[in-house]
Amino acid sequence: MEESEIPLEENESNETIINSNIIQEEEIKKEEIKNNNLSKKRKRNKKKLKLKNRQKEMKNLAKDNLQISTIQILDSTILAINKYKKVIFETDKKLFIKGNKNIPDEEHQNIHYNMRFYFFSLFDNGIKMDEESWYSVTPEEISIYISNLIKDSKNYIITDAFCGCGGNTIFFSKKFKKVYANDLYEEKIKLTINNLKVYNCEDNVEFSCQDFLTFNKKSDYIFLSPPWGGVDYKNDNNFLLKNWINPDIEDIIKHSLELSKNLIFYLPRCTKINELIEYIYKYDKSFIDNNEKTIYLDIQYLCSAEKIKAILILYGEDFNNIKVKDIRKYFIDTYKIKGNNRQVKIIISIAKILGGNKFLKYCNDFNVNILKGNLSYKVNPNKIINYFTKKSMTQEELELLENEIKEIEKQEIKSQTNFILTSQTPVYNISQTLSEEQFTSILQLN
Numbered sequence: 001m002e003e004s005e006i007p008l009e010e011n012e013s014n015e016t017i018i019n020s021n022i023i024q025e026e027e028i029k030k031e032e033i034k035n036n037n038l039s040k041k042r043k044r045n046k047k048k049l050k051l052k053n054r055q056k057e058m059k060n061l062a063k064d065n066l067q068i069s070t071i072q073i074l075d076s077t078i079l080a081i082n083k084y085k086k087v088i089f090e091t092d093k094k095l096f097i098k099g100n101k102n103i104p105d106e107e108h109q110n111i112h113y114n115m116r117f118y119f120f121s122l123f124d125n126g127i128k129m130d131e132e133s134w135y136s137v138t139p140e141e142i143s144i145y146i147s148n149l150i151k152d153s154k155n156y157i158i159t160d161a162f163c164g165c166g167g168n169t170i171f172f173s174k175k176f177k178k179v180y181a182n183d184l185y186e187e188k189i190k191l192t193i194n195n196l197k198v199y200n201c202e203d204n205v206e207f208s209c210q211d212f213l214t215f216n217k218k219s220d221y222i223f224l225s226p227p228w229g230g231v232d233y234k235n236d237n238n239f240l241l242k243n244w245i246n247p248d249i250e251d252i253i254k255h256s257l258e259l260s261k262n263l264i265f266y267l268p269r270c271t272k273i274n275e276l277i278e279y280i281y282k283y284d285k286s287f288i289d290n291n292e293k294t295i296y297l298d299i300q301y302l303c304s305a306e307k308i309k310a311i312l313i314l315y316g317e318d319f320n321n322i323k324v325k326d327i328r329k330y331f332i333d334t335y336k337i338k339g340n341n342r343q344v345k346i347i348i349s350i351a352k353i354l355g356g357n358k359f360l361k362y363c364n365d366f367n368v369n370i371l372k373g374n375l376s377y378k379v380n381p382n383k384i385i386n387y388f389t390k391k392s393m394t395q396e397e398l399e400l401l402e403n404e405i406k407e408i409e410k411q412e413i414k415s416q417t418n419f420i421l422t423s424q425t426p427v428y429n430i431s432q433t434l435s436e437e438q439f440t441s442i443l444q445l446n
Contacts, residue, residue: 065083066081066329066330068080068082071274073278073281073282081295081357082273084299085299088303089303095115095121099115100114119137119140120167125198126198127195130165130188133164133167137167143167144171153175156219156221157219160172161182161212161226162184164192164225169192173196173205176204181205211247213247219259224263228245241279250283257280262319267310267311268310280315295315296319297313297319298313327351327360331348335379337378337379343381346405347388349405352404354393362391
């Protein structure tokens, strides 16, 4: 039968099948488009949620303040004074745009390759990295910041205990008198030597290839960025340095304190500070020899490329200097006292005279003995002043404070053009040495 002779009913049936197939294909395409749109929407929402969580984490983890807490270690009650700071880097986004260009075929599987100029601005000049370095190297802007932390660094020696491919060693060599660069693996040392040459700064670096626990050269500072155990530590909800750092974190701290009095830790952002305090207290001989019960840490959250990359913890003689501006913020935040009134000025003067560290110790005593640990209500500043002058200050310190108060009064008089001297206005005799009781009574009158 010829095609023209096909019965009409059969033609209609074929057309129906064709139309049905077309409709099905269109439905499939619509479903695919819908699924793609849903997938894109989920990805956008996931990205927004991730950004929101990251911002929340940065806000909660990295508040600029002082915290005082007591910790039980080795049957001792330790006073931990931690200074928290958030350091936000203005990362140049052009580095990532540049990094997305000219990626070699063999590097397409390397998810970090587009960050190469963020890690090393001179990457194209011959920088070499191994597989581990891509996820462990310190970004250049952070390395520069760390190298600038120490004043007069040209007079000091620093040890980079786990130098890796040299991200930190490079900028230490530009700032310090001498750098000891150590790593367990010879391949890492070769990478560091190569990368130092790229930055033209290898002259003052001495290399050693050995287990850090056998390293025996003393230095003014030790930079500790030991292997974190890959990237899986982020999935550990109960992260402990003891479980992830290799070699053992306790051994690292014990050995480091035998070689230097100042340690700089570069650790995961999820590090538990009290765990680190415990190990430091156990192995720093000054706590045993001097019966010291207070430990100071300078803790900095490093926020780079809109992420908290790591936590920097400074410990040692050169890092336990609490500044008066930190005291002011701690005092106002803790005791819910606002403004810059006369009493606040007197308390800040006490902090200057005693020194930040001693002042904070007495603040803790005040919290325990007077407030019984309850910091939820406002405190009368005079109560704090009376406590410090009665319990905490020597006669010499009281005399210094007397002079400070006179200076405060002079400033107040200058600022009050309509100030009138009356018989009720207290006038203090500078030449007179006041007893503690007399001094306290003067404070109470004001």
